[in-house]
Amino acid sequence: MSTKISVIIPVYNAEKYITQCIESLLNQTLRECEFIFINDGSTDKSKQIIEKYQKLDDRIKLLSQENQGVSIARNEGLRVANGEYIGFVDADDFIAKTMYETLYTTATRNDCDVIVSNFESEIEGHKTITKYSFPINVTLNKDYINHEILPYFLKEDNLNTGWNKIYKSKVIRENKVEFPEKVPLGEDGLFNMSFFSFADNMKYIDYTGYFYREVEGSATRNIVGKDYFNRAIEVYNMKLPALYKDLLEEKEIHKLRSIKLIKSVMSYIHVYFTSSNELGFSERFRYIETMISNKEVRKALLVCYGELNGTAGRYEKCILNLIKIKSTIGLYCVTAYSRFRNT
Template sequence: MQGCSTKRIKISVIVPVYKVEKYIDRCVKSLLQQSLKEIQIILVDDGSPDRCGDICDRYAEKDQRIKVVHKENAGLGFARNTGMEYADGEYIAFVDSDDYISADMLERLYRFASEENLDAVFCGFTVVTRDNKHMDRQEVCKITYFNNRKEREKYLLGMIGAEPEYPKDARFTMSVWRGIYKKEVIDAGQCMFPSERKVVSEDIIFHIQFLHYAERIAVLPECYYYYCENQSSLTHTYRADRFEKVLNLIALIDQMMKEYGFQDPENMSKDRLLLARSRSAIRQICYHQYMLGKKKADKEIYKIMTSPQLRRCIGEYRCAKLPFVQKCFFYAVKWKSVKGSKLLIRINDIRKRKGRLVSRHLRK
């Protein structure tokens, strides 16, 4: 049995596990192969109905750095909360069990955080598509620090939603899996994840809490995390309550930001988020029209378009500076054009497929 029980634990890695029998080996092996050896790996078996629990137990028998927690299924957010209860490291990292990380990710982030006395440090990530194409996502061009309250607020707003003229819906990803967080800050703020059964993107709620108590954070340009697309993605899974969870998220963000004193002038970031997630919800319905039927699909899209929250956003948001495609979609929603929104989604998907084909051709 391997391990380093006599050494101080530098990073506790929390891995929620649920129905990932196909991917769990790849994930755990990437953690065991880390160049930083003083780590704790907490595998939280969230009541997975497949063989994941047994696989986790077998890994724990081979390496004493691994701790397995078996619990009743309650979702990703609560699984992470459970993992934090068992974390003994100076920093905490979150890795999704269908993803993996580079062999030096934890060492590089820990060394940089220690040398710079940071409460959190984030890196870029690589998207691994279902056909095994790798696309780097660098969020900064050079090391970027956020050293005071105003700068941390700017970073938070960049995760929620970018300003209208920015080409992407957000400057920084909300996801917690691309960084490490100082445990004493998490403990001081009693930072917790809500249930994704009530809201989408529960990570942003954790970040609101953490960034209130943190002092210094930094973002690195290097990509160390591998985010893997799989069959549970938007195009393969229909959730009837997706938009309801979007509205719940917006309301909770608003509540939490007021509680912690963060400002969002003119609701600019929250409204950009609402517009983006509305497109996503409508796109999901379009992808599953074959299952819902055209009449029901159109009814669900119209229901989203006429929701009071989205109508308020459409009436107040400064759309003139939005990127062209997003502006077109904005007006389709404003005019309550179900046909127009579906056509735009179809055109945009064709454009993206052509872009991927051109990129693939150039790589040859």
């Protein structure tokens, strides 16, 4: 049986959710899959749970390594993958039983290098579906990728993830596409920028088969272990693939990256003003005060304020203007009121 899709699943201390993840994979209507689990130094029972299922289904492969991070784990999975296409799943999440059949059928119908779909997020009990404004179910050529998709990665975060896509293995192998190692934030985005720069075509489908669960200790919840803002600054200043210099003028690149940084700051304000047992209020207050006064933020705000203010909703405009006047107390009041209204 030839393998149509290799699914790579990095695992680190995921025992609470991994059973649901594994069962959602094994229940796929597309049977010709392999599921490559990389145990990244887990200290809980994750490895034993995977081994139990491995005895029941030989499509499960298990590799183990010392804790080295998600990028090295995924690259190890890429090294041993045999599938025609590659998919990624996080061990805390799960997928619909038709997901890989839907994406694979779409990919092979037009020999696409990559398929993009929607995903559902559950954060603090609230579920949202991320969709895109790209043409639906249309084969998009390299010109579209160069002028719409690659710039999109500079401006937005919501296309960065690898979960809601399948990638043609041949493109990955021939161009040595991999996840950057020792990059604490933004590794998914850099992988995608690299892959899409080599892709000849793609397709976006209005289908939701991936279910993302934000859990305690995840990259978006661990506000003590993850210094979001400084990492966002690193992404803002990060060296881009050489292709971007040929696609866009430096001024346009700077504007798109500025938009992304300010949007990140706006989201971090909400994260840090949400009650937390990890940090006291005064520490969170000072963090935001430092963030909105940062010289890179002030520079980025000057570049993109007009565009963001022109497209933002009422709440976002309020946050944006409070950042502009450096009103930390105003930001606290507005975010507190927003949380009160949404409870």
